[in-house]
Amino acid sequence: MNTVIGVPARPRPAAAATQATLREHNLSLVARIVLGAPTAMSRADVAVATALTRSTVSRLVDDLLAGGLVREVAKVGGGLGRPATPVVADDRLCALGLQVNATFLLARLVALDGTVVAEEAVDGDFVGSDPAAVLPLMGACGARVLATAGADRILVGTGLALPGIVRPGTGTLLRAPNLGWSAVEPVPLLATPDLGPVQLSNEADSAAVTVAQPVPGRPDGPQDFIYLSGEIGIGGAAVLGGRVMRGQHGWAGEIGHVCVDADGPACPCGSRGCLERYAGLRALQTAAGLPATAGIDQFAEACRAGDEAAVRALETALGALETALVSAVNLLDIPAVVLGGHLGRLGALIAPDLAGRLGSRVLAGRFGGPTVTVDEHVEDRAPAATGAAISVLEGVIDRPAAWIDGGGRPGR
Amino acid sequence: MNTVIGVPARPRPAAAATQATLREHNLSLVARIVLGAPTAMSRADVAVATALTRSTVSRLVDDLLAGGLVREVAKVGGGLGRPATPVVADDRLCALGLQVNATFLLARLVALDGTVVAEEAVDGDFVGSDPAAVLPLMGACGARVLATAGADRILVGTGLALPGIVRPGTGTLLRAPNLGWSAVEPVPLLATPDLGPVQLSNEADSAAVTVAQPVPGRPDGPQDFIYLSGEIGIGGAAVLGGRVMRGQHGWAGEIGHVCVDADGPACPCGSRGCLERYAGLRALQTAAGLPATAGIDQFAEACRAGDEAAVRALETALGALETALVSAVNLLDIPAVVLGGHLGRLGALIAPDLAGRLGSRVLAGRFGGPTVTVDEHVEDRAPAATGAAISVLEGVIDRPAAWIDGGGRPGR
DNA sequence: CTATTATGTTGTGTGAAACAACAAATGGTC
DNA sequence: GACCATTTGTTGTTTCACACAACATAATAG
Numbered sequence: 001m002n003t004v005i006g007v008p009a010r011p012r013p014a015a016a017a018t019q020a021t022l023r024e025h026n027l028s029l030v031a032r033i034v035l036g037a038p039t040a041m042s043r044a045d046v047a048v049a050t051a052l053t054r055s056t057v058s059r060l061v062d063d064l065l066a067g068g069l070v071r072e073v074a075k076v077g078g079g080l081g082r083p084a085t086p087v088v089a090d091d092r093l094c095a096l097g098l099q100v101n102a103t104f105l106l107a108r109l110v111a112l113d114g115t116v117v118a119e120e121a122v123d124g125d126f127v128g129s130d131p132a133a134v135l136p137l138m139g140a141c142g143a144r145v146l147a148t149a150g151a152d153r154i155l156v157g158t159g160l161a162l163p164g165i166v167r168p169g170t171g172t173l174l175r176a177p178n179l180g181w182s183a184v185e186p187v188p189l190l191a192t193p194d195l196g197p198v199q200l201s202n203e204a205d206s207a208a209v210t211v212a213q214p215v216p217g218r219p220d221g222p223q224d225f226i227y228l229s230g231e232i233g234i235g236g237a238a239v240l241g242g243r244v245m246r247g248q249h250g251w252a253g254e255i256g257h258v259c260v261d262a263d264g265p266a267c268p269c270g271s272r273g274c275l276e277r278y279a280g281l282r283a284l285q286t287a288a289g290l291p292a293t294a295g296i297d298q299f300a301e302a303c304r305a306g307d308e309a310a311v312r313a314l315e316t317a318l319g320a321l322e323t324a325l326v327s328a329v330n331l332l333d334i335p336a337v338v339l340g341g342h343l344g345r346l347g348a349l350i351a352p353d354l355a356g357r358l359g360s361r362v363l364a365g366r367f368g369g370p371t372v373t374v375d376e377h378v379e380d381r382a383p384a385a386t387g388a389a390i391s392v393l394e395g396v397i398d399r400p401a402a403w404i405d406g407g408g409r410p411g412r
Numbered sequence: 413m414n415t416v417i418g419v420p421a422r423p424r425p426a427a428a429a430t431q432a433t434l435r436e437h438n439l440s441l442v443a444r445i446v447l448g449a450p451t452a453m454s455r456a457d458v459a460v461a462t463a464l465t466r467s468t469v470s471r472l473v474d475d476l477l478a479g480g481l482v483r484e485v486a487k488v489g490g491g492l493g494r495p496a497t498p499v500v501a502d503d504r505l506c507a508l509g510l511q512v513n514a515t516f517l518l519a520r521l522v523a524l525d526g527t528v529v530a531e532e533a534v535d536g537d538f539v540g541s542d543p544a545a546v547l548p549l550m551g552a553c554g555a556r557v558l559a560t561a562g563a564d565r566i567l568v569g570t571g572l573a574l575p576g577i578v579r580p581g582t583g584t585l586l587r588a589p590n591l592g593w594s595a596v597e598p599v600p601l602l603a604t605p606d607l608g609p610v611q612l613s614n615e616a617d618s619a620a621v622t623v624a625q626p627v628p629g630r631p632d633g634p635q636d637f638i639y640l641s642g643e644i645g646i647g648g649a650a651v652l653g654g655r656v657m658r659g660q661h662g663w664a665g666e667i668g669h670v671c672v673d674a675d676g677p678a679c680p681c682g683s684r685g686c687l688e689r690y691a692g693l694r695a696l697q698t699a700a701g702l703p704a705t706a707g708i709d710q711f712a713e714a715c716r717a718g719d720e721a722a723v724r725a726l727e728t729a730l731g732a733l734e735t736a737l738v739s740a741v742n743l744l745d746i747p748a749v750v751l752g753g754h755l756g757r758l759g760a761l762i763a764p765d766l767a768g769r770l771g772s773r774v775l776a777g778r779f780g781g782p783t784v785t786v787d788e789h790v791e792d793r794a795p796a797a798t799g800a801a802i803s804v805l806e807g808v809i810d811r812p813a814a815w816i817d818g819g820g821r822p823g824r
Numbered sequence: 825c826t827a828t829t830a831t832g833t834t835g836t837g838t839g840a841a842a843c844a845a846c847a848a849a850t851g852g853t854c
Numbered sequence: 855g856a857c858c859a860t861t862t863g864t865t866g867t868t869t870c871a872c873a874c875a876a877c878a879t880a881a882t883a884g
Contacts, residue, residue, distance in 0.1 A: 010810045013441040029425040081861025082849040247745020258739040271773040327670040333659020361683040398422045493830025494880040
């Protein structure tokens with residue numbers, strides 16, 4: 001009699017496997033091995049890593065070279081035998097990330113090796129703005145960034161990150177409370193040709209992509225964590241196995257609307273006692289008696305200076321974060337919390353205490369409890385732009401055959 | 413310029429695809445088409461459903477016939493042309509489900525077509541029991557059920573469902589508070605040969621399997637929902653895309669330890685204000701002034717009779733459920749709640765009110781809010797036994813080639 | 825009884841990976 | 855400097871699983 005240990009469930013087959021899907025799968029696998037490696041890989045290295053034969057890998061790498069996903073670099077000497085030919089990400093392949101926030105628009109061109117090729121921002125007050133006026137500005141900004149890129153760059157497409165609820169698969173922004181927008185189809189409003197196919201995403205989800213995968217195809221960051229961000233309120237994302245949770249409507253991971261006090265203040269979302277009422281930036285400013293124009297750094301400075309209202313606001317927020325995260329960490333059985341946005345900037349003030357409180361309360365406490373870290377991109381005000389671009393490049397890495405067979409240019 | 417709509421992310425390739433995995437995948441696909449159909453499918457029907465050619469399907473079905481996953485039944489007449497040969501699940505293939513609960517042990521033999529071939533229960537008080545004494549009883553019960561099955565039945569293996577925290581991939585039960593067990597490796601303690609490979613699972617997770625997939629290979633039930641069960645406390649599971657969430661330690665979906673009151677009573681789990689403190693069966697009994705031996709039906713009767721303490725306890729539990737589920741539904745963006753266990757038996761008293769409250773509070777409220785239903789197996793005191801057996805059969809459906817190539821008998 | 829239709833089977837072709845052999849490019853040894 | 859060993863990459867051929875085409879089977883309609 002045997003104990004069956006560690007037999008994972010296979011993904012349910014949704015469609016038949018064919019010779020074509022076999023090739024697509026293995027092209028993607030080889031691409032990920034090459035892009036994911038910190039140093040260059042040779043065909044022989046890839047054969048070892050994938051258990052495919054050297055002849056198979058040779059043929060697959062030929063296809064990836066032809067499609068512009070990878071390129072060869074100079075051989076490095078050393079050792080007996082024929083020197084290996086290193087293969088790396090081809091940085092000519094790029095995606096454009098666009099991010100709309102309450103106080104700025106930013107366009108960023110990201111190459112397949114993760115480098116930022118060019119970027120430009122437009123500052124302004126976009127709270128309560130008209131999407132028909134703002135989105136063309138965003139599109140124009142993107143077009144200017146594309147214009148500064150060299151002619152050898154190949155644009156795969158564009159990702160547009162918005163601070164609101166995006167229905168997956170519909171191209172519709174349901175609501176963006178910070179901007180005052182609702183029921184908008186943003187992509188046509190960009191009114192800019194040459195952006196290639198445009199995909200829409202939520203700001204927190206896109207920023208979380210950057211945490212898990214700082215470089216396209218290279219999941220170097222944590223793969224299972226709760227991400228908190230926010231600008232006025234609180235945004236959130238849950239990442240499981242390297243993937244951002246979607247949920248039925250596209251807003252899974254929305255920790256801002258976890259209830260932390262059953263008798264708490266009413267929330268515009270229809271519930272009450274939501275985390276956002278306590279730990280959103282606007283909530284902190286109000287509780288500390290600061291104006292809406294005060295940034296999070298002013299709030300932090302007031303706390304450090306011992307301002308009584310600010311310290312009390314921080315403590316209230318900390319308690320609310322603790323309650324919300326205890327529930328979230330227990331429910332998702334997830335090992336890490338990453339703070340971004342204004343909460344990331346408060347990280348030094350809140351992360352150690354928060355980690356300690358969570359560690360003594362969650363089910364996983366006896367196994368080391370969740371880690372609480374600050375997003376290393378916290379100094380970057382637009383990580384969602386990078387994340388949106390990375391998601392677009394992911395699409396090519398997922399389906400290299402479609403890209404290669406389409407001539408290595410954006411398709412329909 | 414195109415809007416990219418509805419391009420789902422492909423699962424990341426973890427290993428190379430080969431001719432062998434191609435066959436495995438398509439065997440599994442064909443098996444699921446046949447098992448999942450409410451009426452018999454012919455080879456031609458399967459070819460249409462899968463976009464594989466009739467010759468390919470014919471060969472794959474031959475393999476499944478040989479492996480004992482499917483069988484042919486009498487042709488049905490009608491229409492021009494050669495009559496189709498219907499193919500259905502072969503009900504000779506079985507799995508044994510075992511369930512240990514605080515008040516009974518139950519063994520149930522489930523066939524591949526979902527029918528229960530035989531079952532037997534042993535009643536007792538297993539709270540604070542010794543696993544070394546109880547698990548051999550469970551094993552013996554299972555062996556008796558196998559003995560009553562006909563010689564034509566083929567046992568794939570056994571699933572053992574326990575009311576506690578099971579570490580996936582380790583064969584270890586971390587803790588089962590209701591039984592008073594901790595750090596146990598239960599499978600060898602069954603001390604029964606002939607059970608085939610045994611896999612361990614959590615009781616709520618297994619019961620949720622039965623909700624999503626009442627018949628092996630046929631996901632007729634909801635595929636995205638939060639399941640609540642419990643016997644003394646509260647157990648829970650989250651099912652996404654037909655799969656039970658695991659999490660890092662195996663307890664994702666544990667809604668019993670979502671915090672509903674930041675200043676609530678301390679919980680043995682280390683936190684405070686946990687849902688279990690308000691809506692667990694023991695909590696209800698205590699609040700209503702009923703003895704620990706009183707069943708949930710007595711509690712329900714006291715509520716219906718207008719007993720003041722019981723009504724107040726129910727209202728408190730309802731409020732706690734509302735708070736916990738608002739957070740869970742918002743965080744997971746999940747469309748349904750299914751009540752099982754003692755909460756299922758209270759369904760008539762709480763489901764309508766709970767649905768109304770959730771509908772006005774969750775983010776999805778304006779889209780129809782979550783449904784709140786009662787598990788249709790609520791009269792079955794051991795749905796986890798069925799779920800554990802179904803999970804074992806799932807393993808064969810996932811990897812038919814491994815089963816067929818292993819001679820159609822349990823492997824290592 | 826023949827024609828038509830639908831289903832199932834089988835021989836052969838195709839595509840992608842595997843296998844085997846060979847070519848290329850190095851360093852070590854004599 | 856020639857030869858050998860080693861490692862990597864390439865290429866011709868084989869294998870396996872699905873696709874294609876043709877045929878066989880089993881029914882009903884006229």
